[in-house]
Amino acid sequence: MTNRPSDPLLAAGKILSGILMGLTGLVTIILIGVIPILLLNQADFAKAVVEHGGDNASAAMAASIGLLLLAAAVTATAFIFFRLLKDIVNSVGENDPFTLDNAKRLSTMGWIALAFQVASFPIAGLVAYLGTLVPLENLTVDYDFSLTGVLLAIVLFILARVFRYGAELREDVEGTV
Amino acid sequence: MPPTPEPGHGGFIVVKLDDLLHERRMTLTELAERVGLTLANLSILKTGKAKAIRFSTLEAICRELRCQPGDLLAYGDAASFKPRT
Numbered sequence: 001m002t003n004r005p006s007d008p009l010l011a012a013g014k015i016l017s018g019i020l021m022g023l024t025g026l027v028t029i030i031l032i033g034v035i036p037i038l039l040l041n042q043a044d045f046a047k048a049v050v051e052h053g054g055d056n057a058s059a060a061m062a063a064s065i066g067l068l069l070l071a072a073a074v075t076a077t078a079f080i081f082f083r084l085l086k087d088i089v090n091s092v093g094e095n096d097p098f099t100l101d102n103a104k105r106l107s108t109m110g111w112i113a114l115a116f117q118v119a120s121f122p123i124a125g126l127v128a129y130l131g132t133l134v135p136l137e138n139l140t141v142d143y144d145f146s147l148t149g150v151l152l153a154i155v156l157f158i159l160a161r162v163f164r165y166g167a168e169l170r171e172d173v174e175g176t177v
Numbered sequence: 178m179p180p181t182p183e184p185g186h187g188g189f190i191v192v193k194l195d196d197l198l199h200e201r202r203m204t205l206t207e208l209a210e211r212v213g214l215t216l217a218n219l220s221i222l223k224t225g226k227a228k229a230i231r232f233s234t235l236e237a238i239c240r241e242l243r244c245q246p247g248d249l250l251a252y253g254d255a256a257s258f259k260p261r262t
Contacts, residue, residue, distance in 0.1 A: 171228075172228060172229065174228075175221075175226075175227055175228025175229060176227065176228060176229040176230070176231060177214065177218045177219070177221055177222045177227045177229075177230055177231065177234055
């Protein structure tokens with residue numbers, strides 16, 4: 001395997017995964033940070049709900065907090081996903097990609113990709129429920145179940161197997177004189 | 178020649194490089210240079226920690242030590258092999 005000091009592919013992988021880690025981390029903090037602000041401003045929240053034609057402010061508050069928590073869980077998990085990706089990219093940079101650690105990372109990433117698809121159901125449900133409480137016309141959340149996401153999970157699981165096999169082969173080669 | 182272990186009594190391959198080197202009055206470093214292997218790899222072989230040996234390595238060692246593969250490798254159980262004193 002080649003490992004040039006300034007490999008553009010590896011550099012791009014590191015930079016991109018780093019940026020995505022930063023973004024998902026920031027969004028997680030913001031989502032969590034909004035919850036106490038909501039709780040501290042319940043009166044204003046209730047007024048806004050009534051203004052927009054809603055009549056059950058406490059349920060709308062609970063649904064909003066639930067939605068924020070779920071969204072924060074998704075972005076926090078995405079942060080872990082990108083951190084694992086960065087670790088894999090780093091291991092490629094160190095010329096040592098075929099390890100059991102990377103196989104575990106890929107497997108974890110596969111489960112995360114699958115969890116995103118599963119999480120789309122309660123999130124969509126909460127958004128729909130919130131829509132019934134507060135009839136906002138512009139309330140749309142672009143978060144749907146997708147077969148592409150499931151396919152990504154399958155690809156990651158298969159890659160995990162490939163890496164596990166690669167780790168076994170590497171062990172054999174290392175023990176051969 | 179040590180006795181071959183009975184079937185079912187797990188024997189193992191023993192590398193007798195130490196004995197051969199002693200007989201040939203050759204150091205491990207010298208052999209490593211001659212066969213074109215690193216000292217670290219040859220040490221792995223000598224200490225029996227290698228998982229496999231390439232035919233090319235076996236050929237090179239046999240060539241330099243003027244021996245047969247059977248002189249270098251043996252199959253037996255722990256009791257059959259006494260360390261050289």
